Amino acid sequence: MVNVKLNGLIREFDDGSRIGPIDLEVRDGELLTLLGPSGSGKTTTLRMVAGFIENVGGSLLFNGKNMVNVEPRNRNIGMVFQSVALFPNMTVFENISFGPDMAGWKRDRTIERVEELAELLDIRHLLLRKISEVSGGEAQRVALARALATNPELLLLDEPLSALDLQLRERLQSEIRRIQRKLKITTIYVTHSQDEAFAISDRVAILDDGLVVQVGTPEELYDAPANEFVARFLGSGNVFSGKVIDANQQILRIEVEGNLFEFPGESEVGSEFKFSVKPEDVIISDFKSQNLTYAELVSITPQVGSFKVNLDFNGIPIIALTYDEDLVKRLRVNGVKTIAFSFKEDSIIILRD
């Protein structure tokens, strides 16, 4: 199919803000997700790849060929828009066959292709309906079929599921994943939902304030967020910042809010230091002992298979996961307000900034 390279792609806006420079490679046949909060530049980046908005700098390569001056309709792209954007004055069939019609396909070939896609997406029964007569989930399938009709090399999906309810969204996520795998089509997917990104992607690129801050598989990002933004955005980390007091034999002693933490690492004495710990790596207990660190208990929320415990450590919120039902029961019955916490060994993630 196609390998897409964004080299220093920049977009400037009238108000002076800008997106980029974006450097990113989408490998042949993979599904890469652009993930970030709203305003981070995901959709702008996608629309630069589609060619709807011009970039002021950088290059966009499809299999090494620069596409910057190629019209959107000559880029061989399929796209599903956030608003679905099905043509309301046409039937489902006419929507799907629009691309082949524009490309001047023979009628037989078009019909065959539409039926093939209808089969793949399970929308055969909808083909003769008007757009106003299909439901939200069905409309997404039709939009996907329409985008795929002319066998594009690259598929762009701009928050296609954001308007659907959770259950439907999850079903369509796996559907999109299945079809993308089957067709091995290079795909760029935009979403602001971490769950969706992790569920669907081969790799995820995290954007913040117009820049790509980290690219990796969902596991890589979760286990090793590169900086505070990623750690906080993915919700995978409790972020602590403190001062390095001692750095001897690759053991760091960090002071955070008057408490000392010790773990392996290297840094300069006296420098600011940030690290993160995943909720499942925070150990809590109701023991009282002098060399333990304490935090205020804020709340305990039961969830599937575990309890989420919110703590307040001198103003720093900490989330801990525990599976210890007895402990939770004791905490609740005794009305304990202050509990001890510590980190599992080797669980500290050092953050760059």
Place this chain on the structure above:
Amino acid sequence: MSLEHRSEVIALKTRAVSRYAVLAFPLLLLVLFIMYPVATVIGQGLSTGTSFLDTLSSPTIQFTIQFTFTQAILSTVLAVLIGLPGAFLIARLQFSGKSLVKAMMIVPFVLPPIVVVVGFLQMFGSNGVIDSLLMWMLGTDTSVFNLATGVPGIILAHTFYNVPLVLLMVSASLERLNPELEESAEILGASPFQRFRRIILPHVMPSILAASVLTFMFCFMSFPIVLAFGQGTYMTIEAQIWNAFRMFDYGQASSLTLFQIAITLTLATVYVRLGRSENETGPTASIRTTSFHRYGIRDRLLIIGYLILIIVLVLGPIATIARAAVFDPIAKRYTMEGFVNLFTLGSQGGFNYLVNSLFYAGLATIFAVILGIPLAISMRARSKLVSIPASAMVLLPLGVSSITVAYGLVLAIAVPTGLVINPWPIIVVAQTIIGLPFSARAIEIAMSKIDPAILEQADSLGASRIQKLLFVELPLLAPGILVGGVFAFAMAIGEMSATLFIALPQNYTLAVAIYDYLAVRAFVEAGAAALILVIVCVIAFLVMERISEGSTGGTL
């Protein structure tokens, strides 16, 4: 049934009754002041005098009917042809002051037709601005150019009126087109022309049709413009109804009214249907616009040429009314006599007309606002029994012309009550009927913008019904009521057709006086009176803009 339960049921019933009393109010007015008079007219048309068939088969009437249709069709085609490029420009061109330009499109609509006649005479007429310019260029003293007369005058003035309508309606529809639809088509390989034909055109078609039907109806029922430029030779059905009434041929007047209502109500129904047929295309967060410097040189020249055309055709007649007020085309000199006349007392002077205008329009505005509130409430009622007559009352001026209403009021109310001797209350009623749809609509829009949660909040805080109305709803509605009042005032003070029909000379308003002045070629007097009305309309427009923050167009 327990005693407690019974009293509860009674309380509920009383509340329901009182609510229906408020809501039935507009229905009652509809029956008394519109349906009954119009029915009387039609009844009489069918039973007495010249019969319906005789009327329609008379050659003069057939010519009138033909002319009514022909001029309406020509005016509509012209308005659409001129309006469409502007609609695309407004929707797609990025420029500062866009919302002001859009808002100003409302001005011609509020401008009284008779004032437009004065503006047209001054812009396109003999010794007008264009004529004077040509005469100067040719070095001659005799008039060489006159479009403000006869059929060209009628059609041009109608075009002036309706170009802004086409512009507003079609550009609004274009702005509702989800830009992602066009992008979808683009990425699926459609060329700009294919995108226009397969995506844009199908989307805006209902709005083009709706604007056409509305334009056609306005031209079809046109009265002051036809009367002034047609000079008795060219008459619309509307003008002929007035003429027949003046000649005491009530049979013919009523028959023509019946014929006209049959056609306009059909068109109004088509219009209302069309209004619902636009496809919903999803959210339109980012309407795609292009700034002027992005266009090529050819496109830029086209845009500039188009703007000049619009300025000459639409802005020209309005701006030159100022000249009309001080330039006497017969004596070819500048004079203040027009204004002097306006403040001259007695039967020769215009002061009386000014007072009448303000008095009638003021009263009509008060009534239009007072009645507009229950009407607006009724329009929003859940029961169709209430909401349909209420909406009908607001839409009725679309289908029933002002001459018809005036004729009905005179025949059914003024004659039996003896008000024909001094029919000023009937004028106020007619002007109220003409202003009411605008006040009701403005208030209804304001009501629809109130978040129901706010009222529920007031409820939950223990406010009684009256408290809720006084302290929560009315303050929130105040801007809407004010806009409605101003709109109704502008419509009432500029009203000429019904007023001319009903008024005796002592009841003449400025608008009617302008027609009279024009007939006796007292051009500066007409010009000065027109300028006063323009100023009133512009002030009204500014007030509405200030209050409603640019959403005035919705009231149309």
